[in-house]
Amino acid sequence: MAPEIEGLMIPISKAVDIWAYGIVLYKLAVAYFPTSVFNYKYTDGPLPFYPRDWKYFHPDLKDLIQKCVRMNPADRLTSAQILEHNWIK
Numbered sequence: 607m608a609p610e611i612e613g614l615m616i617p618i619s620k621a622v623d624i625w626a627y628g629i630v631l632y633k634l635a636v637a638y639f640p641t642s643v644f645n646y647k648y649t650d651g652p653l654p655f656y657p658r659d660w661k662y663f664h665p666d667l668k669d670l671i672q673k674c675v676r677m678n679p680a681d682r683l684t685s686a687q688i689l690e691h692n693w694i695k
Contacts, residue, residue, distance in 0.1 A: 621679035627688070628674025635663055635671075648675075666693035 633639050636659045640646055643654045653675060655668055670693045673683045688694060 619679055621682045624674050624682045628671045631671050635667060664693065
């Protein structure tokens, strides 16, 4: 769940879907959610990217995920920006 929904900090926008997209990409890559790692919570800071799990993936995938799950919804990529990201191209 995107942080702005959990705390109901701001009105819900399309940025919620971008957050979900980033989390789904993360899970598709390593087969677990970030919250499955040592009681990690999204409010704890950057997502855990353990080298042993991410060493075979292109760095652009990690970059895309990080830009989709920024805490501030206004800072997340838009769907148009995602389509222009290096990993998608």
